Every structure is written in structure tokens, then in C-alpha cells.
Amino acid sequence: MHVSGNIRIALALMLMAGFIACRQSYSPPATKNNPSYLVVDGFIHAGQDSTTILLSRTRNLDSPASQLESGANVTVIGVSGENFPLQEKFAGKYVADHLDLNSNELYQLRIATRDGKQFLSDYIPVKISPPIDSLTWTQDTLGVHIYVNTHDQNNNSWYYRWDYIETWKYTSGYQSLFDYINGQIILRPADQYTYYCYLNRPSTDIQVASSIKLSKDIIYKNPIIFIPQGSEKISVMYSSLVKQYVITKEAYDYWQALKKNSEQLGTLFDAQPTQIAGNMHCSTNPEEPVLGFVSAGSSSQLRIFVSNVDLSPWFYTPYYGPDCGLRSIPEDSVANYLIGPYPYDYSLLYKVLNRYQIALTSCVDCRVHGGVIQKPFFWP
Numbered sequence: 001m002h003v004s005g006n007i008r009i010a011l012a013l014m015l016m017a018g019f020i021a022c023r024q025s026y027s028p029p030a031t032k033n034n035p036s037y038l039v040v041d042g043f044i045h046a047g048q049d050s051t052t053i054l055l056s057r058t059r060n061l062d063s064p065a066s067q068l069e070s071g072a073n074v075t076v077i078g079v080s081g082e083n084f085p086l087q088e089k090f091a092g093k094y095v096a097d098h099l100d101l102n103s104n105e106l107y108q109l110r111i112a113t114r115d116g117k118q119f120l121s122d123y124i125p126v127k128i129s130p131p132i133d134s135l136t137w138t139q140d141t142l143g144v145h146i147y148v149n150t151h152d153q154n155n156n157s158w159y160y161r162w163d164y165i166e167t168w169k170y171t172s173g174y175q176s177l178f179d180y181i182n183g184q185i186i187l188r189p190a191d192q193y194t195y196y197c198y199l200n201r202p203s204t205d206i207q208v209a210s211s212i213k214l215s216k217d218i219i220y221k222n223p224i225i226f227i228p229q230g231s232e233k234i235s236v237m238y239s240s241l242v243k244q245y246v247i248t249k250e251a252y253d254y255w256q257a258l259k260k261n262s263e264q265l266g267t268l269f270d271a272q273p274t275q276i277a278g279n280m281h282c283s284t285n286p287e288e289p290v291l292g293f294v295s296a297g298s299s300s301q302l303r304i305f306v307s308n309v310d311l312s313p314w315f316y317t318p319y320y321g322p323d324c325g326l327r328s329i330p331e332d333s334v335a336n337y338l339i340g341p342y343p344y345d346y347s348l349l350y351k352v353l354n355r356y357q358i359a360l361t362s363c364v365d366c367r368v369h370g371g372v373i374q375k376p377f378f379w380p
Contacts, residue, residue, distance in 0.1 A: 040292030068092030127297035197371030
């Protein structure tokens with residue numbers, strides 16, 4: 001799951017609530033006391049998918065970095081007495097490769113932190129997600145809209161949540177056929193071309209929907225992703241792997257409130273932020289707030305591709321900008337342009353007669369923009 005940023009946004013909005021209603025400067029008590037409440041972010045997967053629980057601490061708005069909660073003992077406990085410990089793989093990240101959970105049993109997440117406090121979740125049912133029927137897309141003047149369709153023929157799901165990982169292919173301004181290594185000009189191997197790159201990004205928005213008001217448990221054309229007109233994401237080809245979870249009504253209400261707090265607050269006339277109650281509690285000190293809502297179950301997933309060739313005019317403005325002119329230099333001048341630590345300011349493109357064409361590396365090497373040149377295994 002990729003929503004911890006939204007949890008922190010929601011907390012920030014709660015702290016800001018004191019500033020909205022009055023014109024005089026006011027520091028809410030939580031801000032004065034520099035609170036450091038536990039934030040629990042994760043999903044307990046039943047089956048082969050790994051379970052990841054992220055632990056961190058809240059921080060003031062002016063704090064520069066997140067505070068990860070390391071050294072905790074994290075365990076999933078069944079009402080029948082089963083125990084599934086998670087291991088800390090990285091600071092604040094606790095993982096179990098797979099949990100053999102019983103879909104008819106209730107489970108609880110238990111966290112013991114280094115300061116001696118214990119945190120427990122409410123008892124959590126295991127919700128099994130039906131398959132995603134399809135992912136579809138449409139284009140209008142604003143951009144591309146992606147929709148999810150699903151249903152539960154047994155009418156047992158009703159409340160759904162989605163997250164996704166986006167991947168897109170983009171290009172640099174020029175193809176480079178040569179490289180410059182240790183003072184030598186060499187042909188660049190095809191698997192080292194820097195014209196095409198791939199960039200990944202996990203979702204940070206909150207996507208939930210419910211079919212509870214319908215006679216059948218059907219979600220039809222529910223919007224989950226919007227890509228604005230001209231975005232780099234579909235400059236060549238875009239893909240998204242969408243994961244679907246079935247959640248309880250309590251979890252649905254929690255995510256809806258969090259979404260409202262983090263995405264809809266803007267002016268005095270908008271809905272004001274509200275206190276958000278999750279399903280995690282501090283058993284050592286019941287008065288201590290804990291942020292987060294942990295669910296359990298299986299997920300289903302489906303991937304969609306959108307190609308630029310299938311779009312109406314996209315009017316994409318490249319990331320490298322307009323200052324990407326070519327320069328033609330003799331071979332004996334190459335060392336004058338490709339100096340200093342790698343990557344150099346300039347890159348070699350190709351050779352015309354006895355002269356090399358060069359351009360700024362920012363216009364040639366797509367990796368400068370954050371992507372990688374290795375094609376993902378799922379890419380067509």
C-alpha cells in the first residue's frame with residue numbers, strides 16, 4: 001500500500017484546523033508539544049502475497065523528514081492462537097513473505113515498540129477480493145480517464161479500495177550511438193542505449209467505492225486514475241498495475257474521511273477537517289492517539305496499457321526543454337567537452353565524416369530524468 005503520505009497530510013490538516021476559524025495567530029497544543037504518535041500503514045495479505053507493515057511517527061509541518069519506527073516487534077495473531085511474526089527488513093518496514101490465514105477467522109495486529117508500549121488493532125476479518133473484471137479508458141479535452149469494473153456474484157463484498165503502480169516509457173531528445181569511457185570513444189552497446197527509459201511511481205491518492213446502495217454487488221466504470229492532457233506519462237506508452245481490496249464498512253468510512261481531509265480542504269466554505277479514528281489503539285495508554293487502519297484479505301490485480309498512438313493529439317512538452325541544439329566538433333576536441341566526473345555535461349551522438357555530433361547530456365541520456373533503461377519484464 002502507498003498511502004502513508006496521505007496519513008501525514010490528514011494529520012497536518014487536523015493540526016491546521018485551529019488556524020482556519022480565527023485571524024489571530026494560534027498554536028494548537030499538539031504543535032506546541034511536538035507530538036510523536038505512531039503511524040501504522042499496511043495490509044495483511046492472506047495467501048502468497050507478502051505482508052508489509054510500515055511504522056513511522058507523526059511530525060510537525062516544519063520537520064524536514066519522516067521518523068521511522070525501528071526495533072519494534074510486529075505480529076499477526078489469530079483468535080485461535082496462531083502467531084505470525086514479521087521481520088524488520090529495513091528501518092520501519094516489517095515484512096512476512098506469506099501468511100496462511102483462515103478466511104473464516106479474525107486476526108489482530110500487535111506492535112510492541114522499543115519504548116515499552118504495546119499497540120493492538122481491532123479484530124480484523126479476512127476479506128477475499130473478487131477478480132477485477134476489466135480496466136477501461138477514455139480521452140477527453142482534459143486528459144485520459146481510467147476506470148475499474150468488478151462484481152461479486154455472491155454479494156459479499158460491497159466496499160472496495162484500490163491502489164496502483166504506474167509505469168511509463170519516455171524518450172530523450174537524441175539517440176546516442178557512442179560512449180566515452182576512460183578517454184576512449186567506443187560504440188555504445190544496444191542494451192546501453194539511453195533514448196528510451198521507464199519510470200515507476202506508486203499511487204498516493206485514495207480510491208474507494210461502494211456498491212451498498214445497489215441491488216447487486218457491482219462496480220461499473222469507477223474512475224481511479226486521471227492523466228492530464230500533455231502528461232509525459234503517455235508520451236510513448238503508459239501502464240498501470242491496479243490492485244483491488246475488499247474492505248469493511250469501518251475501513252471504507254475511514255478512507256473516505258481521510259480522502260476528504262487530505263484532498264478537499266481548500267477554503268473557508270469547504271468541509272472542515274475532522275478527527276479520523278482508525279482501528280489501531282495503544283493498549284498501554286488508551287488516551288494516546290494512533291494513526292492508521294489495517295485490513296486483511298486477498299487482493300486481485302489487473303494491468304492496463306495506453307499507447308500514445310491510440311490518442312488524439314497529446315501536445316506533450318518534453319522534460320528536456322528547448323535548449324537541445326547539436327554541436328559538431330572534430331574528434332581531437334572531444335576530450336575538451338567530455339571532462340569532469342561522469343555523467344559529462346555533453347554526450348556523443350553519432351559521427352558525420354570526421355566530426356562528432358554532441359548535445360547536452362540532459363537532452364541525450366533519459367536516465368537524467370529519473371528513469372531506467374532496462375525494459376520491465378511485463379512490457380510489450
